[in-house]
Amino acid sequence: RFDVVIVGAGHGGAQAAVALRQNKFAGTIAMIGDEPELPYERPPLSKEYLAGDKEFERILIRPAKFWDEREVATLLGSAVVKVEPAAHTIETASGETIGYGTLIWATGGSPRKLVCSGHSLKGVHAVRTRADVDQLMRELPEVERVVVIGGGYIGLEAAAVLTKFGKHVTVLEALDRVLARVAGEPLSRFYEAEHRAHGVDLRTGVGVECIEEADGAATGVRLVDGEILPAQMVIVGIGIIPATAPLIDAGAEGGNGVAVDAQCRTSLPDVFAIGDCAAHSNRFADGATIRLESVQNANDQASIVAKTIVGEEVHYEAVPWFWSNQYDLRLQTVGLSTGHDALVVRGDVAARSFSVVYLKAGRVIALDCVNATKDYVQGRALVLAGAAIDPARLADAGVPLKEMIP
Ligand code: FAD
Numbered sequence: 479r480f481d482v483v484i485v486g487a488g489h490g491g492a493q494a495a496v497a498l499r500q501n502k503f504a505g506t507i508a509m510i511g512d513e514p515e516l517p518y519e520r521p522p523l524s525k526e527y528l529a530g531d532k533e534f535e536r537i538l539i540r541p542a543k544f545w546d547e548r549e550v551a552t553l554l555g556s557a558v559v560k561v562e563p564a565a566h567t568i569e570t571a572s573g574e575t576i577g578y579g580t581l582i583w584a585t586g587g588s589p590r591k592l593v594c595s596g597h598s599l600k601g602v603h604a605v606r607t608r609a610d611v612d613q614l615m616r617e618l619p620e621v622e623r624v625v626v627i628g629g630g631y632i633g634l635e636a637a638a639v640l641t642k643f644g645k646h647v648t649v650l651e652a653l654d655r656v657l658a659r660v661a662g663e664p665l666s667r668f669y670e671a672e673h674r675a676h677g678v679d680l681r682t683g684v685g686v687e688c689i690e691e692a693d694g695a696a697t698g699v700r701l702v703d704g705e706i707l708p709a710q711m712v713i714v715g716i717g718i719i720p721a722t723a724p725l726i727d728a729g730a731e732g733g734n735g736v737a738v739d740a741q742c743r744t745s746l747p748d749v750f751a752i753g754d755c756a757a758h759s760n761r762f763a764d765g766a767t768i769r770l771e772s773v774q775n776a777n778d779q780a781s782i783v784a785k786t787i788v789g790e791e792v793h794y795e796a797v798p799w800f801w802s803n804q805y806d807l808r809l810q811t812v813g814l815s816t817g818h819d820a821l822v823v824r825g826d827v828a829a830r831s832f833s834v835v836y837l838k839a840g841r842v843i844a845l846d847c848v849n850a851t852k853d854y855v856q857g858r859a860l861v862l863a864g865a866a867i868d869p870a871r872l873a874d875a876g877v878p879l880k881e882m883i884p
Contacts, residue, residue, distance in 0.1 A: 479577030480508040480551065482787065483568060485558045486721075487511025489520065490584035490753030490776035492539045495550045497784030505579070507550045510570065512557035515608055516542055521773060523611045524635035525803050529642065530615075534608065558585075561728040563746045568724075582783055583725055583736060583744070583751040584776070587718030592627065596689025601696035602712045605632050617711060622646060625699045625709040627686055629656030631802045633715035634669060638804040641676050648679040648707055650699070655682055661811075662821045665834050665846050669804065672830075676805060720755035720769065732757055735769040740793035741786045742779050750786075752779035761795045762814045762843070762861070772800045797862055810854040813844030813861035822872045825850055832875075833857065840866045856880040 482498060484491045487509050495509055511517070517539040526532040535541075545552050553570075560569040567577050589604035591597045601621075603614045624640050626633045629651030637647045649656070655666035656673075673680045685702035689712055698708040720735045731737040731745040735757030742750045742758070753776035759765050778796040785792045802809040807830065815821075818836035825832030833853040836844040841864045845857040856879035860867070865884050871877060 479506075479579070481505030481579040482507045482582060483576060483578035483580075484509040484582045484584060485568065486584035486586060486753070486755075487513065487515075487517045487552065487554060488584060488586050488753070488776070489517070489539070489773050490586075490780045491582070492517035493777045493780035494582050494584060494752065494783055495545075495548070496540070497781045498787065499548045499550070501784050501788045501790070503784065503788050507548075508553060508576065509545075509550055510553045510556070510558055510568075510576070512555070512571075513607055513609070514555040516540075516545065516552060516554070518608060519773075520606070521801075523608065524605050524632045525639070527608075528605075528611055528615070528636065529639045559724055561724050561746075561749070563728050563749065566748065579748065580787055581746075581749045582780075583722070583749060583755065584753050584780070585721035586754040587720045587771075589714065590717045590719055592686065592689070592714055592716070594686060594688040596691055596696060597714070599689055599691050599696045599712075600694055601710055602689060602714060604714055605636055606718070614711070614713070618643070618645075621710040623707075623709045624648070624711045624713060625650060625707050626713045626715065627699070628715035628717075629653075629680070629682065630659070630715055630717070631657070633713065634673065635802060635804055636713050636715065637673060637678050637680075638676070641673075641678055642805075646679075647677075648681065648699075648709070649673065650684050650686060650701075650707075651680075651682045652685060653682065656680070660815070661846055662815060662818065662834050662836060664821070664823050664827070665809075665848070668827060668832075668848065672805060672807065718754065718771065720757075722751075722755050725749070725751065737767070740795075742783045742794065743786075750783045752776060752783055758794060760798070760814070762798055763816060768814075770798055772798065774799050797858060799858075807848055808851070810847045810851065811845065812847075812854060812858045813842075815844040815846065818843060820869065822869045824853070824873050825875045835860075835872050837869065842867060842872075853879055856883070859883045 519537045556570040556572040623646045626649045687700040690698040736751040738756045754771045782794045800811045815836040820837040822835045831849040833847040842860040847854040
């Protein structure tokens with residue numbers, strides 16, 4: 479039995495253990511993960527790690543000795559398959575039963591699979607784990623043509639890296655623009671143009687019929703209009719499904735994610751949930767229940783749980799932020815743009831340095847900043863304040879955003 483058992487050794491799980499020790503928690507801690515590795519950073523998997531610019535050791539969240547020194551037991555390579563809330567125990571796939579005082583569920587999600595035929599062929603990849611990317615990189619030397627299915631951040635980042643490797647890359651997006659779920663049209667159109675300028679065959683509004691195969695390996699992607707795009711590699715980036723089955727089976731409330739309150743408590747006694755799998759009411763989404771898939775959210779929720787466990791009174795209301803690197807473009811976002819009713823572009827799109835400022839009922843709710851770190855840093859205060867600012871003033875890039883802070 480451990481005083482705290484953390485399930486999931488990713489961003490949220492690691493930060494929960496770190497934060498517990500930072501907050502002088504003296505009890506026993508175990509962190510259980512189904513991947514064989516110690517916790518590592520996931521964002522580089524579609525960026526520096528995929529590009530070969532960073533070795534695996536450099537993306538570890540903490541070096542191995544850190545966990546020993548902080549007395550965090552790491553049990554890796556086996557999934558938790560069952561939770562018994564009444565007994566306060568969990569069971570692993572390898573047959574171990576482990577008792578907990580408090581359980582922190584930090585399991586992230588598994589990549590959504592295509593529903594069409596061919597989704598599990600050799601050459602078809604998700605980009606979620608180190609193992610996914612290592613396998614993809616092993617196959618890459620033999621690959622000339624890649625089709626990326628899904629024009630979200632992960633698909634676009636992978637496309638940018640593979641283009642740099644000289645691969646012929648096609649990106650297929652079902653909706654009428656890339657990044658449609660997370661950004662406004664000017665940002666989508668900008669990234670579409672960038673990818674095309676780098677030689678990517680980017681197509682929007684296209685449906686995938688199936689993956690073509692020969693001898694168990696992918697040979698191309700067939701579109702619903704019958705066209706076949708030859709490819710030796712297919713990368714699927716169409717979102718994740720929160721990994722919550724054992725908790726939901728144990729009776730936790732939830733649907734798309736496990737429902738948590740402002741301290742990240744689930745409906746089960748002594749069970750918290752954090753990160754990608756936690757459905758929470760978010761102040762920056764007008765209180766709507768959402769899941770956020772970002773390092774910021776996983777880390778901030780982990781810290782809330784650690785503080786709650788040591789008896790501090792806190793609640794989650796962190797400003798969401800996120801980043802994406804594609805080519806030499808650094809996108810930084812703050813706030814949540816969903817539900818905006820107006821937007822303003824400030825800066826010089828042609829010079830590849832600009833921001834999209836999102837407003838709702840006249841108030842700033844979010845910014846997407848491309849190679850515009852000052853706007854990102856200063857815009858954060860506008861989002862926090864929900865500042866009401868004249869759009870014409872926001873559009874004037876000659877006036878720093880900090881001068882508009884009320
Ligand atoms: P994870 O970090 O996914 O950790 C969950 C762990 O739990 C995993 O190891 C999983 O295998 C394990 N697990 C699942 N089920 C079980 C089980 N039953 N038993 C034991 N272990 C289990 N975010 C950003 O903010 N910026 C970015 O630029 C960015 N880029 C990204 C690029 C890629 C390629 C990916 C995949 C994600 C990116 N993200 C980015 C998102 C970010 O990585 C996630 O939001 C973050 O990892 C969430 O942390 P988490 O702890 O909830 O889940």
